[in-house]
Amino acid sequence: MMVSHRQEVLRLLIEHRTSLFAFIFAATRNIEVAEEVFQEVSLAVCEHADSFQIGTNFTAWAREVARRRIAAHYRLHKRDQQLLAFVESPGLEAAFAAAEAACTAQERTVALHDCLGRLSPFVRRLFELRYAARLGLQEIAARVGRQPESVRKAIYRSRIVLRTCIEAHVAEDA
Amino acid sequence: MTLPLKHPPRDQWESLVLSYLDGSLSDADFSRVEALVNEEDFQRLLAEYAIDYAVLHETCGHSSLIVPVTDRVMLAASAGTHRWVTSRTWMGLAAALMIAASVALTAVILNSGHDSPEPVSVVQVIGNVTVDDFAIDVGAHLNERTVVRTRGLTSFARLAFKDGTELRLNGDAAVACQHSNGQKVVKILSGQVSASVARQPLGQPLIIQTASASMEVLGTDLAVAALDNKTRLNVATGSVTMHSQNDGEELTVNRGQFAVAADGVLLAVNQLHHAPHEWKVDVSQRLPKDWERGEYVPPSPAAPRGAIRAEYDSNDRYYTIIAPSAWSDGHFRIEEDTYLNFRIKMDRPEWYQVILCVRDDMFSAPNGHPYHEYQEAIDFNQISPGEWRTVSVPLSAFRLTQRESVEPFLERPVIAPPPGSTAFLFLFSTQTEDRGLEIEKIWVTRGRPAEESKASAAVATRKASAHMALEVARHIP
Numbered sequence: 001m002m003v004s005h006r007q008e009v010l011r012l013l014i015e016h017r018t019s020l021f022a023f024i025f026a027a028t029r030n031i032e033v034a035e036e037v038f039q040e041v042s043l044a045v046c047e048h049a050d051s052f053q054i055g056t057n058f059t060a061w062a063r064e065v066a067r068r069r070i071a072a073h074y075r076l077h078k079r080d081q082q083l084l085a086f087v088e089s090p091g092l093e094a095a096f097a098a099a100e101a102a103c104t105a106q107e108r109t110v111a112l113h114d115c116l117g118r119l120s121p122f123v124r125r126l127f128e129l130r131y132a133a134r135l136g137l138q139e140i141a142a143r144v145g146r147q148p149e150s151v152r153k154a155i156y157r158s159r160i161v162l163r164t165c166i167e168a169h170v171a172e173d174a
Numbered sequence: 175m176t177l178p179l180k181h182p183p184r185d186q187w188e189s190l191v192l193s194y195l196d197g198s199l200s201d202a203d204f205s206r207v208e209a210l211v212n213e214e215d216f217q218r219l220l221a222e223y224a225i226d227y228a229v230l231h232e233t234c235g236h237s238s239l240i241v242p243v244t245d246r247v248m249l250a251a252s253a254g255t256h257r258w259v260t261s262r263t264w265m266g267l268a269a270a271l272m273i274a275a276s277v278a279l280t281a282v283i284l285n286s287g288h289d290s291p292e293p294v295s296v297v298q299v300i301g302n303v304t305v306d307d308f309a310i311d312v313g314a315h316l317n318e319r320t321v322v323r324t325r326g327l328t329s330f331a332r333l334a335f336k337d338g339t340e341l342r343l344n345g346d347a348a349v350a351c352q353h354s355n356g357q358k359v360v361k362i363l364s365g366q367v368s369a370s371v372a373r374q375p376l377g378q379p380l381i382i383q384t385a386s387a388s389m390e391v392l393g394t395d396l397a398v399a400a401l402d403n404k405t406r407l408n409v410a411t412g413s414v415t416m417h418s419q420n421d422g423e424e425l426t427v428n429r430g431q432f433a434v435a436a437d438g439v440l441l442a443v444n445q446l447h448h449a450p451h452e453w454k455v456d457v458s459q460r461l462p463k464d465w466e467r468g469e470y471v472p473p474s475p476a477a478p479r480g481a482i483r484a485e486y487d488s489n490d491r492y493y494t495i496i497a498p499s500a501w502s503d504g505h506f507r508i509e510e511d512t513y514l515n516f517r518i519k520m521d522r523p524e525w526y527q528v529i530l531c532v533r534d535d536m537f538s539a540p541n542g543h544p545y546h547e548y549q550e551a552i553d554f555n556q557i558s559p560g561e562w563r564t565v566s567v568p569l570s571a572f573r574l575t576q577r578e579s580v581e582p583f584l585e586r587p588v589i590a591p592p593p594g595s596t597a598f599l600f601l602f603s604t605q606t607e608d609r610g611l612e613i614e615k616i617w618v619t620r621g622r623p624a625e626e627s628k629a630s631a632a633v634a635t636r637k638a639s640a641h642m643a644l645e646v647a648r649h650i651p
Contacts, residue, residue: 018225018228018229018232019225019228021228022221022224022225022227022228023221023224025195025224025227025228026195026220026221026224029194029195029196029197030197031231089211089212089217091212091214091217092211092217092220092221094214094217095214095217095218095220095221096221096224096225098218098221099218099221099222099225100225105229108225108226108229109229109232109233109308112226112229112230112233113233113309116233117490117491118491120606121605121606127230131227131230131231131233132231152198156188156189156192159188159192159223159226160188160192162226163188163222163223163226166226
């Protein structure tokens with residue numbers, strides 16, 4: 001009985017991992033820190049799986065776990081307390097819940113794949129260097145022979161194009 | 175999911191959100207974020223972009239070839255579905271799963287009276303390779319009955335069983351592997367798959383199934399092409415027993431032979447032959463049969479010779495000319511002095527690429543990579559729009575393909591298709607740019623082609639004549 005309960009909690013964790021990771025990332029703004037906190041949150045969710053009641057709101061529960069871990073992380077590392085205030089904003093939880101309700105992680109991934117395919121090879125290369133290789137703007141600029149500010153603008157513009165495309169994609173599917 | 179932002183300018187907010195997530199906000203902008211943090215629309219925008227960011231990290235991590243791929247973790251997301259995620263991002267989840275596994279393992283051991291299936295590993299991935307529509311990468315382990323797909327003519331995947339038996343998916347292909355209690359079964363749902371099969375236990379041959387045939391393999395190199403209701407088996411080494419799916423008729427196909435099963439009926443065994451050393455196709459009068467992609471431009475009063483024009487494909491969004499695929503028989507055999515020659519013109523002369531797909535006699539990828547590329551390194555500003563040119567490229571000038579633009583062509587190591595390999599497909603592409611690329615004639619020769627030699631000779635003659643005329647003129651008082 002305990003096995004199936006824990007497995008169900010794990011299944012929910014896997015299902016909602018992208019949104020949960022995004023929540024942590026929105027609070028930490030640092031991919032390495034977000035990964036570290038996400039590890040701690042995943043372990044905490046497993047350890048305390050028994051305290052979650054199946055059928056209730058998993059994401060709210062998991063985000064609450066995440067919120068505490070983020071706070072603990074920042075207390076430990078004495079980071080900027082402004083970030084904590086941001087995480088405490090009550091509307092943020094609702095915003096993530098609404099974003100998740102709008103489309104599933106799988107639908108979003110499919111849309112993103114399709115939309116990435118519509119970007120130029122140059123922009124896709126920028127995305128690879130930024131999001132897969134995790135290079136800074138200076139390093140990307142050096143590799144592609146552009147100015148860092150031009151690279152930043154190109155990435156931002158393309159992120160906005162990508163977002164618009166994903167929204168259209170999901171609206172079309174709906 | 176369109177965000178109903180009532181407070182434009184959305185683009186300013188978007189820029190603020192992106193800077194915030196990037197960690198590059200100025201102090202002043204940070205104060206703006208603080209002021210907006212309780213705005214419902216701003217929060218929603220932030221949530222959407224943060225989730226995009228997470229998906230991008232995951233997606234780029236999957237498909238990139240520029241990042242060293244570490245181990246991958248397969249997650250059973252829910253009943254009947256699986257996906258692979260990067261270990262770096264989701265290490266925490268892996269750790270969590272290990273805890274769960276320690277609990278679940280007890281149940282598995284208690285409930286299972288059979289040997290657990292041995293996983294099949296993904297050892298090489300080129301292009302679009304997916305399981306359940308999710309990109310997979312090197313190191314992924316495939317569960318039983320998981321369908322692996324390679325999509326697109328230049329996609330490739332290499333899978334390995336624990337005993338060293340290897341499967342290679344070429345182009346558009348789909349397979350599912352099962353392996354339990356020592357019995358391996360490979361179902362080829364479609365496409366071209368080659369295999370190097372390690373010696374199998376007596377009485378447990380590897381079984382390859384297609385819609386129209388099944389094959390028993392004890393240890394050999396072979397290739398199977400499963401297309402619609404037809405299966406072609408090519409045997410490079412050893413021998414394979416082939417059964418028709420309908421009447422159970424069987425025959426043995428030995429080294430250097432091939433057999434075809436069509437509509438459930440086995441056809442006679444034939445001898446495999448090497449592809450010729452020379453090859454040509456002239457599209458100036460008509461489009462050749464089975465041409466994969468390209469728009470035929472018929473002859474006209476203005477252009478007496480027809481040509482084939484790069485055609486847009488809405489799936490890959492590339493402008494491409496693709497020759498027919500000849501995986502089993504091959505188009506031409508490559509030697510050290512092989513040249514690929516073609517007549518080309520472009521309305522907007524600029525960068526283009528030629529991709530050559532090759533295999534060896536074992537139907538494996540020579541150099542461990544079937545796709546080789548050539549990019550002409552000239553000043554395209556010197557080429558007139560619409561000007562027909564002859565290009566002759568020694569195959570030794572080709573290099574391995576890479577994911578787009580990762581490393582400039584000329585900076586890549588020269589790894590050409592080796593002598594003795596067979597070219598089975600080639601294409602010309604300007605990728606996402608429509609440059610009006612047209613090809614009129616393609617031919618393959620041993621050595622530099624005579625046509626060009628004649629042209630060079632003509633140029634030399636003209637130069638000699640001009641020189642003589644100058645000499646004569648110099649002596650005229």
